[in-house]
Amino acid sequence: MGDLLVVGSVALDSVETPFGKVHDVLGGSATYFSYAASFFTQVRLVATVGEDFPEAHLRLLQDRGVDLDGLTTSRGRTFRWAGQYSYDLNEAKTLDTQLNVFADFRPSLGDGLRRAPFVFLANIDPELQLDVLRQMEARPRLVALDTMNFWIQGKQEALRRVLAESDVVTINDAEARQLASEPNLVRAARAIAAIGPRTVVVKRGEYGALMMTDGAFFFVPAYPLESVYDPTGAGDTFAGGFMGYLAAQERTDAAAMRRALVYGSVMASFTVEDFSLKRLTRLGPADIADRYAAFHDLIRLEQ
Amino acid sequence: MGDLLVVGSVALDSVETPFGKVHDVLGGSATYFSYAASFFTQVRLVATVGEDFPEAHLRLLQDRGVDLDGLTTSRGRTFRWAGQYSYDLNEAKTLDTQLNVFADFRPSLGDGLRRAPFVFLANIDPELQLDVLRQMEARPRLVALDTMNFWIQGKQEALRRVLAESDVVTINDAEARQLASEPNLVRAARAIAAIGPRTVVVKRGEYGALMMTDGAFFFVPAYPLESVYDPTGAGDTFAGGFMGYLAAQERTDAAAMRRALVYGSVMASFTVEDFSLKRLTRLGPADIADRYAAFHDLIRLEQ
Numbered sequence: 349m350g351d352l353l354v355v356g357s358v359a360l361d362s363v364e365t366p367f368g369k370v371h372d373v374l375g376g377s378a379t380y381f382s383y384a385a386s387f388f389t390q391v392r393l394v395a396t397v398g399e400d401f402p403e404a405h406l407r408l409l410q411d412r413g414v415d416l417d418g419l420t421t422s423r424g425r426t427f428r429w430a431g432q433y434s435y436d437l438n439e440a441k442t443l444d445t446q447l448n449v450f451a452d453f454r455p456s457l458g459d460g461l462r463r464a465p466f467v468f469l470a471n472i473d474p475e476l477q478l479d480v481l482r483q484m485e486a487r488p489r490l491v492a493l494d495t496m497n498f499w500i501q502g503k504q505e506a507l508r509r510v511l512a513e514s515d516v517v518t519i520n521d522a523e524a525r526q527l528a529s530e531p532n533l534v535r536a537a538r539a540i541a542a543i544g545p546r547t548v549v550v551k552r553g554e555y556g557a558l559m560m561t562d563g564a565f566f567f568v569p570a571y572p573l574e575s576v577y578d579p580t581g582a583g584d585t586f587a588g589g590f591m592g593y594l595a596a597q598e599r600t601d602a603a604a605m606r607r608a609l610v611y612g613s614v615m616a617s618f619t620v621e622d623f624s625l626k627r628l629t630r631l632g633p634a635d636i637a638d639r640y641a642a643f644h645d646l647i648r649l650e651q
Numbered sequence: 652m653g654d655l656l657v658v659g660s661v662a663l664d665s666v667e668t669p670f671g672k673v674h675d676v677l678g679g680s681a682t683y684f685s686y687a688a689s690f691f692t693q694v695r696l697v698a699t700v701g702e703d704f705p706e707a708h709l710r711l712l713q714d715r716g717v718d719l720d721g722l723t724t725s726r727g728r729t730f731r732w733a734g735q736y737s738y739d740l741n742e743a744k745t746l747d748t749q750l751n752v753f754a755d756f757r758p759s760l761g762d763g764l765r766r767a768p769f770v771f772l773a774n775i776d777p778e779l780q781l782d783v784l785r786q787m788e789a790r791p792r793l794v795a796l797d798t799m800n801f802w803i804q805g806k807q808e809a810l811r812r813v814l815a816e817s818d819v820v821t822i823n824d825a826e827a828r829q830l831a832s833e834p835n836l837v838r839a840a841r842a843i844a845a846i847g848p849r850t851v852v853v854k855r856g857e858y859g860a861l862m863m864t865d866g867a868f869f870f871v872p873a874y875p876l877e878s879v880y881d882p883t884g885a886g887d888t889f890a891g892g893f894m895g896y897l898a899a900q901e902r903t904d905a906a907a908m909r910r911a912l913v914y915g916s917v918m919a920s921f922t923v924e925d926f927s928l929k930r931l932t933r934l935g936p937a938d939i940a941d942r943y944a945a946f947h948d949l950i951r952l953e954q
Contacts, residue, residue, distance in 0.1 A: 435834060531738060532876075532877055532878070532879075533875065534875045534876065534877045535877055552858070555855070555858040555859075556858075556859075556870075556872065558872070558875065564948070565875050565949050566949060566950075566951075567859075567872040567875075567949050567950060569859065569861070569870040569872065572836065572837045572861065572868050572870075573835075573837065574835055574837050574838055575835070576835075603953075606951075606952055607952065610952060644952055645867070646868055646869060646870050647869075647870060647950045647952060648869075648909075648952070649909055649910065649913060649947055649950060649951070650906075
């Protein structure tokens, strides 16, 4: 079982969907990622929170065995995000972003973190992502990163540099088209792989995920759910299941990548069933195994 | 190999997409369906055209072995449809519809057609779909039908009656939600199955197709193509591949349905690669087998 390092945000979210409303609940890319990955492997989280961050949230992660040595408390308030979803749950409308302590976040890896074989660089400034890689003692076995339109637009050069040093990128379809300047997704995926990553995972929300590894495509649909309450964190729990599985197996071959894509989809499918990490906190290993089997049945051609 | 009867439209289409423009080319639901299904089984087409319908188009279908005994020529002009697609190829904007001879189309099945074991009722007035079923000598082994928002809105009672007598319905996602008055697709599919059909196929265009058979779901993505020129006819060739395969195998069990869904997706993936039936006319059995294998690889979890 390989250690899995994640660098990203821990936040307090306020979210409104057609099905309800929550205020200052636990959120953040590294939070969702860590919680999901903790079902598979040893996770080490690097992030920063403010002095107002509730102890109970830390205990939630500790209870899952997540190593919080790299989580610092900075003077000031925790990063806050407020967003709204309409019935088209595929796209969030950001109502408010308060970076607070996250504005000065400079990840610093302690000794125990610099040798992690599996690394996930959640959606932060690509210059910080690069800086994290510079701090690693040796080239990790697998480096994955997430990014967004904001960095594609504003810091594309740095983003391309960190992509050149990564093995996996997770990106949504609109962002893939934007980064590659190419409307066709297949050609966009190939163009992104040409920058560096061997594996490109295109997230399509309710339409599933398309992965290109070594030039071959694999597709997993989103799980057909009867109730979707809040898509916040789906992409990060997806990445958590994906990387958590690979780290646990200590494998990076194409067959393992396919199973990892399903485990990512499994974790995302739970996340959207309730607000914040609520559904995940009610999860046991049997639930994950059952939904993995259900996914397999959903895409199995020969029985 | 079971005979496959299709009742629907044969038309002349004018289509504009960002990639080109064609005028009065061969189109129509029964045309696309027949051509696609002809690669699998004996197809018998029931439709009507006007006196202006080009001989060459008939020969195209005859050359594929499609039985045209049920294709009548009526006084007047052939049904014409004009549509436009923007870069979002998922939705057509209808510019013009001239029903012409299709307005008075009353399908009449000759002796040879009333015993077909496999029947596809393409997207026409549900009262005509019902009338076709009334003319069958015995209950066919498998009845599938396609429909659209126009009939869901204007003739829902007749539509529900023909659905109650059908085994398979193909419908796009917006129409499934409309027919079931239910925004959630899983619950919509269950509601539609409750009307009668054992199998509900929800077509999602570039996002693939979701099938529910006996309550179990199966998903096939659209094939990741580098070039999509014109989505016209994709849904009908999808149905043609689906029904053609089942008729050829003389099977209607769930495992065969899954393979049929992939063959449907295979045929649709070719259709969108060029205007009208152009790509289909360049198709050989090896192309179909190759793309079926490519689809299998695209969704195969265990290798």
